[in-house]
Amino acid sequence: MTEQHDQTGLIDRQIMWNRLISVVEEQAMTLQRTAFSSIVRESGDLSAGVFDLAGRMLAQAVTGTPGHVNSMALAVGHMLARHPAQTLAPGDVLITNDPWLGTGHTYDFTVVTPFFYRGRLSAFFACTSHIMDIGGVYQFTDSADVFMEGLYIPILKLVEAGRVNRTLMAMIRANTRNPVDTEGDTYSLIACNEVGCRRLERMMDEFGLEDLESLSSHILETSRNAVLTEIRRLPKGTWNHVLTLDGYEAPIHLQASLTVSDRGIHVDFTGSSATVRRNINVPLCYTLAYTCFGLACIVSRNIPNNAGSLAPFTISAPEGSIVNAQKPAPVACRHIVGLMLPDLVFGCLRQTIPERVPAESAGVLWGLNVRGYRSPRQIPGDEFTAGVVTTGGMGALPSRDGLSATGFPSGVRGGSIEIFETQSPVIVWRKEFRRDSGGAGRTRGGLGQTIELENGIDQPFLFNASVERVRFPAKGFAGGRDGAAGRLTLRSGEKLAGKGLHVIPAGDRLLIRSPGGGGLGEPKERNRDAVREDLREGLISPDAAKDIYGLMD
Structure with a gap:
């Protein structure tokens, strides 16, 4: 009874x-x-x-x-x-x-x-x-x-x-x-x-x-024990990985030492770059957030997220490092570095359980943040400010292709271009998958996007860039190719930096090419029907199908 x-x-x-x-x-x-x-x-x-x-x-x-x-x-x-x-x-x-x-x-x-x-x-x-x-x-x-x-x-x-x-x-x-x-x-x-x-x-x-006391105890205890059970199935030891980002004035190095024990998983960020003078520094709370998310994706993805399931994951980082910025450091763009932390964690776990870990992803969101005047008068009160989220490609997974034009790991969805166009005179002439941007592999990286913008009135507008993966694209693994690097240019040919405020001249267009995710495995081992389907859908070019994937028919 x-x-x-x-x-x-x-x-x-x-x-x-x-x-x-x-x-x-x-x-x-x-x-x-x-x-x-x-x-x-x-x-x-x-x-x-x-x-x-x-x-x-x-x-x-x-x-x-x-x-x-x-x-x-x-x-x-x-x-x-x-x-x-x-x-x-x-x-x-x-x-x-x-x-x-x-x-x-x-x-x-x-x-x-x-x-x-x-x-x-x-x-x-x-x-x-x-x-x-x-x-x-x-x-x-x-x-x-x-x-x-x-x-x-x-x-x-x-x-x-x-x-x-x-x-x-x-x-x-x-x-x-x-x-x-x-x-x-x-x-x-x-x-x-x-x-x-x-x-x-x-x-x-x-x-x-x-x-809710009894229910609270049940939720937290059950979740914590479930995560610990998964951790105890993993090989024990310490693995290290370094990730290099574009940064602003100089590249940024993120370094992690990941230790798996029966008590949990600890990630130490000693060796990461110091706080920089630009606002891409990360408070420790945000470092913890995306470190835990990266670990949960691999170790405990089927366990509900709560304080109990998060408890076995711990971190440490030197004060004053870019992942443990101290007040009053500028942090408005903390996502630039923070969103790359899952790839850093994956780099450690790839050395012990590669069968679970995806290739690197585009990571940072590529936002369309524009500002200007609605008429040639350029008077106060006549300004517009508009923004919409756009995305790159996710890294290939061991069992399937990476998702294209997705916000992983942020979870933020791409926004509506139609709504963006109602907020400003800026017109989006083109928004499509960027062919060949997904890293080739047995499983292919997700594709980035090509987006083309122009002011609908005869006036310049400002584009506020704050993106990553321009200099250091998402890496492929186990023979997989890297994803395509991101690019910002004018239609007239001028190359734009990945971070900073850019003036888009009247009559010219801004071309945004967001990065793709890395591939996994040798491209010539990819299923032939999958290669043909990619070619038919325009996701890869005929040259890539032949020269990289080895498709001869």
């Missing part, structure tokens, strides 16, 4: 766990539907989750990005350190965009709402979204410290006992070029958590729960 009761209890907890995941997914979808920022609404640059009273993440929404989710996993603990649970009341809402206590840069607002059930504090809901403009310098890589990167909000009460902090809202509106959108996004974050609270209340009523 006891055994049957225990089994019934286990089934009930699993059902409630799944229900909790659906609660936070609805929370995230509310944020995506109500957001003003196109990068949130169209591309899903957000995160949402529910946390226990100790600030430990119990469930995250599938909708969202690893960088937001895994760094937000620490943010609730920071919030509680500043505003302990006993000081919070129903109707309170906390906010911050502190890069070191939130998700790595000031462009992300993180909002935390305490959930009270029948008058008793029972959980916390948290969410994050990217704000399109928070003031500061326009050229992303120009900031020399974090104080140049826009409004910096410490951990504050945005709402207290149901009353919005009007002073803080006025400060937010006054420090952005898009006050309506930024205020709207802030309210969308509040609404997102409110929906989570309502759905959790309904769930607790349905299952007759007084609190």
Whole structure:
């Protein structure tokens, strides 16, 4: 009887766990539907989750990005350190965009709402979204410290006992070029958590729960043990890898030493480049986020993401290194380096379990960030600012081709060109797969894109470039070819740097060629029908089919 009761209890907890995941997914979808920022609404640059009273993440929404989710996993603990649970009341809402206590840069607002059930504090809901403009310098890589990167909000009460902090809202509106959108996004974050609270209340009523303590223990313990079980199946030892990035004024070297033991996996970044004067430095919270994501992709991809499943993964990095930037280092473009960390982790794991590890990917998103005037008058108030996410190719996997034009590892989706064109006079004349950009191999790397832009009026416009893989393309392995390097040029022939603010002259066009992912295995071992299909679809050229893949018919 006891055994049957225990089994019934286990089934009930699993059902409630799944229900909790659906609660936070609805929370995230509310944020995506109500957001003003196109990068949130169209591309899903957000995160949402529910946390226990100790600030430990119990469930995250599938909708969202690893960088937001895994760094937000620490943010609730920071919030509680500043505003302990006993000081919070129903109707309170906390906010911050502190890069070191939130998700790595000031462009992300993180909002935390305490959930009270029948008058008793029972959980916390948290969410994050990217704000399109928070003031500061326009050229992303120009900031020399974090104080140049826009409004910096410490951990504050945005709402207290149901009353919005009007002073803080006025400060937010006054420090952005898009006050309506930024205020709207802030309210969308509040609404997102409110929906989570309502759905959790309904769930607790349905299952007759007084609190989440037992469910929390089950989720965290089960997840941690499941990850440790997977880790203990791995070979034990230490493996090292170095990854070289374009950087800004000089190449950047990322170095990792990965140690697998029965207690977990530890990644040490000693030997990585020092903090640089441009804002591609990374706070440790964001380094942790993408390191854990890279490890989870290989080791525990089928285990839900929460504080328990993340616990066996630990990191260390010297203070002042580019992956452990100290305040007030400039960090607005921390994704430039942070998104490359999964490839660094994969480089270590490839030496011990190559059958699970993909080739290198394009990594960093290739955003179309443009600015200019809507008419020849060029008067204040006549400006436009628009942006849309575009992507490169994912590295080939051991069992299948890499995805083309995908946001891996960020999880951010490519945005709508039609919406981008409604925000500015800039016209996108061409957006297509970039032929031959995926690294050749037994399994092929994903393709990048070719995109062509021109101002629709007889005026120049500004293009803010902040991309990677221009000098150092994604590597192929085991005989696979490298992916194509990215390129930025004008149609007139001038080559543009991968980082910086570029003037696109009137009548000329900007040509963007995003990088492809690396290939895996010898290209001539690729399935012949797959080569023919790639040729038929225009993904590879006839010359590549013949000379690289050895297709003779």
